[in-house]
Amino acid sequence: MARISAGLATSHIPLIGVAIDQNRGGEDYFKPILAAYDWTRRWIMQPENKPDVVILVYNDHASAFDMNFIPTFAIGCAESFEPADEGWGRRPVPTVKNHSELAWHIAQSLILDDFDMTIINKMDVDHGLTVPLSAVFGQPSAWPVQVIPLAVNVVTYPVPSGNRCWLLGEALARAVASFPTDLKVQVWGTGGMSHQLQGARAGLINKEWDQRFLDDMTRDPQRLRTIPHIEYLRETGSEGIEMVMWLIMRGALSAQARELHRAYHVPASNTALGHLVLENVK
Amino acid sequence: MPDRLKDYRAAFDDIPGTRVYTTERARAGYWVNQFCMSLMKPENRERWKADERKYLEDWPMTDAQRDALLARDYNRLLDLGANIYYLAKVFSTDGLSFVQAVSTMTGMSVEEYQKMMLAGGRSPEGQRSIKEGR
Numbered sequence: 115m116a117r118i119s120a121g122l123a124t125s126h127i128p129l130i131g132v133a134i135d136q137n138r139g140g141e142d143y144f145k146p147i148l149a150a151y152d153w154t155r156r157w158i159m160q161p162e163n164k165p166d167v168v169i170l171v172y173n174d175h176a177s178a179f180d181m182n183f184i185p186t187f188a189i190g191c192a193e194s195f196e197p198a199d200e201g202w203g204r205r206p207v208p209t210v211k212n213h214s215e216l217a218w219h220i221a222q223s224l225i226l227d228d229f230d231m232t233i234i235n236k237m238d239v240d241h242g243l244t245v246p247l248s249a250v251f252g253q254p255s256a257w258p259v260q261v262i263p264l265a266v267n268v269v270t271y272p273v274p275s276g277n278r279c280w281l282l283g284e285a286l287a288r289a290v291a292s293f294p295t296d297l298k299v300q301v302w303g304t305g306g307m308s309h310q311l312q313g314a315r316a317g318l319i320n321k322e323w324d325q326r327f328l329d330d331m332t333r334d335p336q337r338l339r340t341i342p343h344i345e346y347l348r349e350t351g352s353e354g355i356e357m358v359m360w361l362i363m364r365g366a367l368s369a370q371a372r373e374l375h376r377a378y379h380v381p382a383s384n385t386a387l388g389h390l391v392l393e394n395v396k
Numbered sequence: 397m398p399d400r401l402k403d404y405r406a407a408f409d410d411i412p413g414t415r416v417y418t419t420e421r422a423r424a425g426y427w428v429n430q431f432c433m434s435l436m437k438p439e440n441r442e443r444w445k446a447d448e449r450k451y452l453e454d455w456p457m458t459d460a461q462r463d464a465l466l467a468r469d470y471n472r473l474l475d476l477g478a479n480i481y482y483l484a485k486v487f488s489t490d491g492l493s494f495v496q497a498v499s500t501m502t503g504m505s506v507e508e509y510q511k512m513m514l515a516g517g518r519s520p521e522g523q524r525s526i527k528e529g530r
Contacts (some may be wrong), residue, residue, distance in 0.1 A: 128494070129494075175481040175484070176429070176432070176433060176479070176484070176485070177436075180429070180430060180433045181422065181425075181426050181429045181430055181433075181482075199436060200436070200484075200488070201435060201436055201441075201484065201485045201488040201489065202488055269417060269479060269481060270417055270419075270422050270479075271408075271416055271417055271418050271419065272404070308517075310414065310518075311480050311494060311498050312414070312415065312470070312474055312480045312498070312501060313413040313414045313415055313471060313474060313501055313502075314412070314413030314471070314501060314502055315411070315412055315413030315414050315502075315518065315523055316413075316498045316499070316501055316502050316509075316518075317498070317502065317509060317512055317513055317517050317518040318517060318518045318519075318520055318523060319513075319516060319517025319518065319519075319520075320520045321516070323520075343404075344404075344407045344408070347408065347411055347414070347416060348411055348520075348524040348525065349520060349524065352411075352414050352415075352416060380513075380516050381513040381514060381516075381517060383493075383494055383495055383513075384494060384495060384498055384513065386517070
């Protein structure tokens with residue numbers, strides 16, 4: 115049977131991709147940014163930890179989806195996905211290979227579980243998906259894991275509530291557990307932490323709020339389910355809302371999930387970089 | 397009877413210096429945002445750079461939206477329904493990074509803005525609510 119072995123959360127700041135793609139990790143500005151992932155890079159490649167498949171929860175930033183199609187929850191079911199050209203050329207990263215059979219299985223299970231997923235075949239994947247892969251796996255010639263893209267609308271309001279995201283995570287766990295092949299699966303929740311990219315309030319960072327969110331991912335995750343949109347907006351900036359995607363990951367893990375690694379650094383571009391690795395303790 | 401949707405949106409307007417991308421803005425900004433998306437194609441970027449005003453003739457947006465685009469007035473564009481991830485196609489075509497473009501909306505110079513970020517970012521104190529002054 116397939117099982118979820120761990121969860122990972124990380125910001126997906128484009129600048130992390132720039133640092134890696136342009137081999138600028140040695141610069142003082144980038145050193146602490148890439149160091150946030152040192153532990154994870156070693157941990158994930160150990161055979162007992164390395165997943166076969168990553169379900170990667172992210173948001174599209176007006177790359178694959180424009181104003182014509184705005185799916186709240188979408189799952190990529192094609193065999194592979196190319197990195198998007200976001201206006202400055204495609205990132206020089208490998209094609210993303212899916213576990214298409216598991217992706218279709220999950221789509222079916224989620225829909226029967228009352229989550230009306232949009233099923234996507236043809237789509238390019240932007241920095242929201244490829245930057246976390248680069249942060250964790252560096253610059254391989256092929257990604258060492260298969261990736262199921264799970265895209266969430268966190269741009270056009272209303273975005274899904276934290277609780278809805280959590281419940282989707284629970285349904286994801288049921289979907290994975292009912293897949294008959296032995297597979298080690300990780301769920302990654304990406305985006306955040308505090309940042310605001312627009313208006314006179316741009317540049318807002320709320321370390322205290324972010325730290326409490328990181329703490330409560332293991333200490334009091336039930337509290338996080340009920341944080342309303344307006345609190346994310348007021349406290350963490352207009353783009354801090356991306357953290358609802360971390361709750362899909364958290365909802366997919368057991369109540370006893372244990373923190374293995376944590377990193378937090380300000381600034382990476384306009385953003386507070388947050389990163390967590392959680393073991394799915396049964 | 398309380399109007400749930402109105403209250404949901406009204407709370408957003410109480411946040412200082414912020415335009416949340418609501419359904420109203422999404423409706424008003426459809427053509428501006430779709431214009432922005434067209435700049436993801438290299439050939440369109442070339443046509444845009446060659447004659448911006450002429451390029452915009454193909455897009456049925458309002459005069460106010462057109463003027464704000466030509467002036468790169470990003471705060472005004474947000475008011476008129478543009479979204480920052482769409483506008484990113486415009487400032488990327490101009491060769492600006494997110495930090496450079498975002499700083500133009502704050503009334504700070506790029507240098508001042510970068511210094512603020514290196515010092516830990518903008519504090520949320522006094523930036524949460526206009527009504528409550530916190």
